[in-house]
Amino acid sequence: MAKYSETVLEEIKSRISIVDMASKYLTLSRKGDRFWGLCPFHDEKTPSFSVLPDKGFFHCFGCGKSGSLFDFVMEMEHLTFPEAIRHLAEQAGIALEEETEEDRQKRTELETLRDLYEKLAASFNYILVNTNAATEAQQYLKDRGFTTGSMEKFLLGFAPDDPGWLYAFLRSKQYSDTILAKSGLFSKNNKDYPIFRNRLIFPIRDWQGRVVAFGGRDLSGNSQAKYINTPETMLYRKREIVYGLFESLPTVKTENSCILCEGYFDVIAMHQAGLSTAMAPLGTAFTHDQGKLIRRYAEKVFTMFDSDDAGRAATKKALVVCESMGFESRVITLEGAKDPAEMLQEKGPEVLAKACLNSKSGFDHLVHSAISLYDGKKATGKLQIFTEVKPYLDAVESEIVRQSYLRDLASYLQLDESTLLRDYMNRTTDKSIGKREEQFRSGKGFDPSLGGWKRSSDLYAMLTLMNNRFLFPTIRNRLRVDDLIDEQAVELYTVLEDASREGVGASDELVLNMIGNEDLRRIVSMSFQTEEFTAQAEPILEESIKRIMLRRLEKVRKNVENLIRLAEKDGSVSVELSHLLLEKKSLDEKIAGMRKPEHV
Ligand SMILES: [Zn+2]
Structure with a gap:
């Protein structure tokens, strides 16, 4: 993509006001510091489309569309970002800078x-x-x-x-x-x-x-x-490409689902059997980037990996990715053949098509496959099964759904439901959430029209950074991307990193444009329009980072505690046990030290 310098963008914005531009398409009237009109993006009878001339942004309180001058033109004229720039530069009489030789x-x-x-x-x-x-x-x-x-x-x-x-x-x-x-x-x-x-x-x-x-x-x-x-x-870029996605797109769009298989021949075999939503992540691991791509077209993912160990691991990983991205996931297990290609060859397309009719929910599949691997009657087996399923539970966004999974799991493992719930909660609760964050999570203090999206504390921290990008170079030395557990926060972290590497961090528009996920882009764009994230940014970030660090340590400690429990129960070698106890002691101290100074 051709790049445009920030000066060009600034020049365009200084010559074309967003109010003038929007007025070409709709009638605006001023109320306070905003202009209001009927939204051009959805049908409405009373105006909920607003333009903030000072900030250079628009937002519709009805359909949620939001963005800059450039976004507005992109939407109205169906243009890509570079096209919108060219279009506006022309109107403003600005000659676009020549590309550099490089x-x-x-x-x-x-x-x-x-x-x-x-x-x-x-x-x-x-x-x-x-x-x-x-x-x-x-x-x-x-x-x-x-x-x-x-x-x-x-x-x-x-x-x-x-x-x-x-x-x-x-x-x-x-x-x-x-x-x-x-x-x-x-x-x-x-x-x-x-x-x-x-x-x-x-x-x-x-x-x-x-x-x-x-x-x-x-x-x-x-x-x-x-x-x-x-x-x-x-x-x-391998992790961003899904084999067969292009060939599947027409069907994926109408069926709102796709089937993930393992290899080239599997994909082709499935299509030949009439299951033309089949595609394959390249290599066995399904990535978030691939998920993002599919998420544009489908909400439901079936996995259909091979029945060997590698396939089982790939399934587990894909289910966690799917759950964390809000896909509904189901697992198809082939009986009587190792993979779809083999079934096509040996039994023909009809048998293959029929075999794909049976699927299990991602959660049921995980539990059943863990139960088949470990002895659920023994304490160690129960813990192993729980550990297998836990990453999936962590990825579940809805508390209600998670609790119902935990109940099911408790009954499978013949455990007391409340014990399992308590154990799970102990492993994951964020205990020290700052007041502002709490407001944020409950939706207070931030535009309620954004309701419905995930308000995690990780995301709050990343939004604060987005609004204070000059802080990123110092923060990134202390906070790694894998310290974050919220998918949207992870995306923002990556964008911040790319933006600082490509030297485009100073421009709101360029940074917004680097966010692939539309919802997330809207959230960030809205955040640019409030004061919420700029006042007292540094203390807020400090607090967030501390909490994320605590979470990391607590997670490590929980694992150590589980190992200790196991070691005690199994009467394992005392050397191991004493090591574990020492490790726990040092973790206890670190955690206590981090909690102490500010009485959180
Ligand atoms: Zn609207």
Whole structure:
């Protein structure tokens, strides 16, 4: 994306007032320091759309839309951020600064790489479908039950065995050695030696359908690596790409759900069986970034990972990610085959489709799989089961839902419900919440029209930082991103880090634009319009950080206490026990020390 300097943005804002701009689209009248009008984004009879000229922001109290001059124009004219800037600069008569040479070069390289991947995907596909070189590959796909329709939908291809082919082919298309070196397609030590040879090729597309990487499956049987992928390049960030998302999008949007599988062939097999919401995180771990991408289109996630240990771990992790992001999650367990691709091959598409009808809720699945692994009759087994399920419980946002899960768990484990509840609460309660935070959490002191979103104390701290970004460089030395447990707070932390790295931290608009999640962007944009986060920022942050640190220590102490309980019960070696007791003592002291000075 082309970057615009802050001066350009400031220049635009100084020449075009948000009130004038909004007045082009609706009638505004002044009341106090705000202007009011009928919202252009939703139907209404009484005005709830307000513009704050001093702050340069708008907010609708009806539909919640909110933002800057740039957001307003983006919404009204359906423009991207850079387009909106160009549009406004033109109106204001501002010449946009030339890109720097470095920017220009980077953009050109990116465009060239995109073009290369597009062309190469088409060539690989052509070779697979039309040439004798790929006879074995075609046969292989046929044997595994894949149709030509699937080959087309996923643009499957074949990389020839000839090691000289790829380099010669791309050079003949005028790609420079510099670009080829950055393409991820050649060996690092040998500029013309291709990483894909005699492999079936799976083009990996981003959500817009652009090919950004390749996966390749060995067909020779001689390679140590059955599957290889292009490494991360300018185009490709693995944790942000979901294989099959693009191909699934139309169905995902209508069904409001998706199915996460493990590999390329699983995704294709599922689509062939008519389950065309199947996709795969690349590698087995499902990331928050991938979740964010899917969250735009769907609220429900089915997981369908392999039935081995790796698949079980991947399922558990994905369920926690899903829960923390507010997805409804369900687990499909295949009976009679190791994965969807195998079931397609051995039993056909109808059997596969039918097998996917049965699913369990994420929570039930976790509990049952933990119970099958550990002995729920013994105290240690109960604790292990509890420990397995706990990350999921932590991720549950609603207290009511969590309590009902805890009740279920207590009955599975034949434990007294109140004991389990108390134990759980002891492990997680934040005991020292400042007064302002409490107000914030209860919705007082901050615009109530924002009701409904998660008011966590982590988020409060990050909003304070967002409003006082100059403090970030000092805070980041003390607070790590993994100290935060609230997903939105984590996103804000990442944005702050990116903004400070890219040197755009001084501009509200640029920073807002870096927030991917729309709700979160709205929350931050609203926070810019109040005084709440700027008054006494430093003491508030200090308090928040202290509390987050305490939480980290208390968590460690709780784990140690559990280990002590276990060690005592099992009569474990006394050396271990005495170590644990020492560790607990030192944690007790640290925690007491942190609590003391301000009598929290
Ligand atoms: Zn509205």
